[in-house]
Amino acid sequence: MWKKVSASALALSLAVTGFANVNEADAAKVDQVTRGEYVKAVLDSMGVELGSGKTVKFNDVPASLKPYVEKAIELKLIDGKTAKRFAPNANITREEAVVGLANVIEDNKTYSEDILKKYKDINSAKKENLDELAKAISLGFLSGYTDQTLKLKNVLADTHLDLILKRFLKEYKTTVSLRILGTSDIHTNIMNYDYYKDTESNSLGLVKVATLIKNAREENSNTLLFDNGDAIQGTPLGSYKQAVDVLEDGEDHPSVAAMEYLDYDAATLGNHEFNYGLDYFAEVEDDADFPYVNANIRNASNGNYMYEPYVIIEKEVVDSKGNATTVKVGVTGIVPPQILNWDKSHLEGKVTVDDSVEAVEKLIPQMQKDGADVIVVLSHSGLGDATHTDGEEDVSYLLTKVDGVDAIITGHAHGVFPGTVDASLTNVDVENGTMNGVPVVMPGKYGSHLGVIDLTLEQKGEEWEVVTGTGEVRAIAKDASDVDQGLVDVVKEAHEGTIKYVRQPVGKTSADIHSYFSQVLDDPSIQIVTNAQSNYVKDKIKGTAFENLPVLSAGAPFKAGTRSDPEYYTYVPTGELAIKNVADLYLYDNTLATLKVTGADVKEWLEMSAGQFNQIDAKSTKEQQLINSDFRSYNYDVIDGVTYEIDVTKPAKYDASGNLVNEGSSRIVNLQYNGKPIDLKQEFIVATNNYRANGSFPGVRNATHVEIYPDENRQAIIDYIIANETIDPSADNNWKFAPLPAAANVVFESSKKAVNSIPEGSTIKYLGDGTDGFGKYSIK
8 A cells, every 4th residue: 555664663653552652763764654645545445436537637646546636635535735736745744634534524523622732732733623633533543642742743654544544444434233133944833832742842932032033132223033934834833724723814824923023024935835825825925014025936927026026124223323324125035946846736827936046136136226235035945056057946055146145044954054064065154154255044943043144234325335244043942931921922822722623632543653763664654644545545536537546655754853853753652643643643734646657657756765775885894874864754755555675785766856866776676566566567546745746756757647636635644543443553564675784784863762662573773872862773
């Protein structure tokens, strides 16, 4: 910026506060600042936008300096020596420099000149400068020497200019500390209550997050609160309000009522907002007193946005100087395009979904044009990877690379960030909660965490600019000390109604039902589901063209400790079965569906499911994990009605996304129907759910006929239990692993509680503690 000072002078100058201990001998050693250097240094530090310099009439100003001189005169930072001469190479005095900086700060305050009286040489100052000198001393960017002098006529040294500017900028740059709070994937876990176990749970609940929200607001009143979707479905409370105590026109959904109580500023839609259809969500949305935003869902009939693509929130804040001001915050959101498959029966022909990244990129300029100082993206999407593929599901990392995005609340994957991320993602700062410099938070699931983003904004003229940002997540308390009683009261009626609903008995079970080993053994909790689905479908196809086709049934372990939760398993004790137990067996509000497929399709369907397992090295004696933790358990379909073995010594044919990765591999062996090798050309009807029927599983995507029924899978299970009164929850063992290598040390993890439920005669053994609270087991 200017010439380098001698080391001794710089050390002495910076060793003290202000300039009080810098003597004349040291001052003589430092480089002196010219008027041109002063102007350039000040304006560069202020970061102001320069003009062309064409208005400058001084004959002695070089072209490169003219834009600086032009802006300096405009700001009243400095004047020319004469009308035609600026004297850029002349030295500037301490008085001239300080008075110029004081002129730039326009705060309309009066500063008492009494503060000047203690300085012995104040009479050397020009009378017209006394007000500005009083201002400079009061604001702290001018201080005197130990001998009670200001030495205003001394030439300004560059070390002194450094110190002056540092203090001046604190007064010149007005900042705002803006806090963004976020929740995601609450899934109607408003209360700290597990409806499946019918007991209080302090590992979840918006009533507990509410206290974190309150505390975060007390720390910084300049706060906005957003929800990232998946709010209206997920527990029996959601089902109760959709099917039992049906939401009426003008009535707040409990999730909306909770968000209104907590004063949310906006929300976006998650994929599960569509599980009950567009009309139901419209009824939820129209009574909310906060906006729902979405940038990538369009009306199929006219191409218009289905929902508000974004809103500009004019947030009243208090700046660093204690003044009230307004910051304009633009908020938009996205949902995975895969909703068109997941809820095809509700959405087909009604909506289209744009690529998430392109949708946000398209809106940013429009939001900026509308005055957005800050842009927040509510990304109901996982982090994803660094490569953009059109229409992909998880894009939050990619969104951090979109120019103009200042903060992201993400979710969908039910994970926590800041936290561990894929090593392939670069420029990730876990400590500060940023990706590519953009603060990102993923606040867990079910109300386990609150996301907190802190932004620092600097004023640039009449606008604000984000200069720094950090992200963090805060976990709820492990006890009930943080429950917000006010929110409890808001949802009391719906909560109590849900408890009454789930306690209704439907039958009995003659043995315990659990999902502890549902990924490694044929499992009773899945068998009950597939039996119920078969009964339902066989009745439905009577009298149709499909009546004589054999019926198979597909089911998956929904609660299998997935996403690093050692408590996330189904367990129903012997005895009475209530609706809550059925809901524990079948978590989702899916409806029944059938597919007409061939024997070859059945095999490919099972090959896809067999991706649940890691490949076991037959020659290794080292410990090998059987379960592929990247493969979602709800994609591990067991198909009843056929028998088969899974050879895990072979590589998986498909990856977790259904992409063909090992074309020649075949993990599914001895696939039989009615005791004979399956006829690959024979046609079958497979009972499943609307989620799978509308998906792109290998085998599924070849179906020649798809039928979606209005009845829920859960209701089919209830009807099955009622019809049988007492059920025997035993699996028919229609699948097993092909013999594992004798020397292989194959292990898997499950709940530690599973040790008490190891089936008699099985080869499973408990080994002790696993990772993250799980137990470790071996299998032969």
